[in-house]
Amino acid sequence: MAPTKDEVMAALGRVAIPGRGDLAQSGFVRALAVAEGTVRFVLEAASPEEARSLEPVRAAAEVAVRALPGVTGVSIVVTAHGPATRPSAPPASAPPLAAPPSLTIGRHPTPQAGPQRVTGVDRILAVGSGKGGVGKSTVASNLAVALAREGRRVGLLDADIYGPSQPRMMGVNKRPGSPDGKTIEPLRAHGVTMMSIGLMVDPDKAIVWRGPMLMGALQQLLTQVNWGQLDVLIVDLPPGTGDVQLTLCQRTHLTGAIVVSTPQDVALIDARKAIDMFRTLHTPILGLIENMSTFVCPNCGHESHVFGHGGVEAEALKDGIPFLGRLPIDLQTRISGDEGVPVAAGDGSMAEAWRGIAQRLIQGGMA
Ligand SMILES: Nc1ncnc2c1ncn2[C@@H]1O[C@H](COP(=O)(O)OP(=O)(O)OP(=O)(O)O)[C@@H](O)[C@H]1O
Numbered sequence: 001m002a003p004t005k006d007e008v009m010a011a012l013g014r015v016a017i018p019g020r021g022d023l024a025q026s027g028f029v030r031a032l033a034v035a036e037g038t039v040r041f042v043l044e045a046a047s048p049e050e051a052r053s054l055e056p057v058r059a060a061a062e063v064a065v066r067a068l069p070g071v072t073g074v075s076i077v078v079t080a081h082g083p084a085t086r087p088s089a090p091p092a093s094a095p096p097l098a099a100p101p102s103l104t105i106g107r108h109p110t111p112q113a114g115p116q117r118v119t120g121v122d123r124i125l126a127v128g129s130g131k132g133g134v135g136k137s138t139v140a141s142n143l144a145v146a147l148a149r150e151g152r153r154v155g156l157l158d159a160d161i162y163g164p165s166q167p168r169m170m171g172v173n174k175r176p177g178s179p180d181g182k183t184i185e186p187l188r189a190h191g192v193t194m195m196s197i198g199l200m201v202d203p204d205k206a207i208v209w210r211g212p213m214l215m216g217a218l219q220q221l222l223t224q225v226n227w228g229q230l231d232v233l234i235v236d237l238p239p240g241t242g243d244v245q246l247t248l249c250q251r252t253h254l255t256g257a258i259v260v261s262t263p264q265d266v267a268l269i270d271a272r273k274a275i276d277m278f279r280t281l282h283t284p285i286l287g288l289i290e291n292m293s294t295f296v297c298p299n300c301g302h303e304s305h306v307f308g309h310g311g312v313e314a315e316a317l318k319d320g321i322p323f324l325g326r327l328p329i330d331l332q333t334r335i336s337g338d339e340g341v342p343v344a345a346g347d348g349s350m351a352e353a354w355r356g357i358a359q360r361l362i363q364g365g366m367a
Pocket residue numbers: 035129131132133134135136137138139160163165238239291292327328329330331333334335337338
């Protein structure tokens with residue numbers, strides 16, 4: 001099984017930085033993500049010189065993380081604040097830096113007075129999770145489609161900059177156009193207006209941007225995309241509590257956040273951190289969703305609680321947060337997501353479950 005982020009951080013705690021203690025507590029580590037055995041993070045240095053001096057630390061960190069059980073791949077990128085000059089010959093082991101995408105997405109943020117509204121958009125709902133892989137993007141796409149089927153004007157912004165999955169889940173792969181070279185025309189799928197950073201960059205290249213670039217890209221996706229008139233814009237956040245979440249909560253008038261978790265303890269621990277982050281940033285938490293809560297064998301009907309049972313509802317009760325519903329592990333949900341037609345777009349019990357959650361949000365005035 002892949003290691004948890006805490007286990008990765010513990011390994012990084014064993015990597016010494018001469019004169020500065022260890023890597024875990026150095027403050028260099030940003031955007032740590034573990035997905036299907038691959039560990040990715042950024043070492044963000046204060047200057048290009050410092051970034052170059054971190055190369056031996058990067059190499060040692062790679063060895064330490066690769067030694068963890070369950071790790072199949074490691075990607076560590078060193079970036080710097082300030083104008084970085086590329087070394088003339090990057091080390092062979094260094095992953096390539098992503099070229100800034102065209103259409104001017106990926107720039108530093110422009111100053112703004114305070115949290116702003118997105119023109120034409122009545123409500124913005126962020127869908128977040130503490131841990132990766134718990135089904136946050138699945139929830140965002142199905143919720144968007146279910147709300148659109150209820151007659152709402154819905155937008156879906158895939159802000160999961162490090163792992164944009166909405167193009168695949170919504171079945172779109174066309175590059176958005178920009179007739180005037182300033183605004184970006186979003187795409188439409190299953191009744192939803194959508195935009196993803198994944199549509200603007202080479203899908204086979206990892207996006208390697210440091211904090212300010214991420215913030216600038218998010219700001220552009222909110223303000224430069226021609227969203228039109230929307231009742232609700234759903235924002236699929238990256239997992240965790242990083243720069244994108246901070247930027248969205250602090251710079252945008254959010255209606256609130258929905259937090260997705262599985263009932264598993266390691267997921268709940270991280271979900272609590274996400275809840276705590278939204279509270280600290282004064283973003284209302286509109287509800288928790290328990291995903292992968294149970295598995296019913298299609299052959300014998302036996303029900304198993306693969307990731308535990310009831311943990312998310314208990315957490316919601318304890319924290320006084322609405323519990324929006326639980327969704328089982330469902331083969332059709334996975335297949336539909338992979339095929340680009342969210343299960344909420346079809347018929348059957350899962351589409352019904354999504355309809356129920358969508359109606360609850362509409363009745364509550366949240367969508
Ligand atoms: N209820 C479910 N039943 C079956 N498969 C599911 C369910 N929810 C999500 N999945 C599958 O699990 C995988 C991970 O889901 P998803 O990409 O939505 O998670 P995530 O939390 O957004 O991940 P990431 O952290 O990478 O952004 C996908 O293949 C998805 O189809």
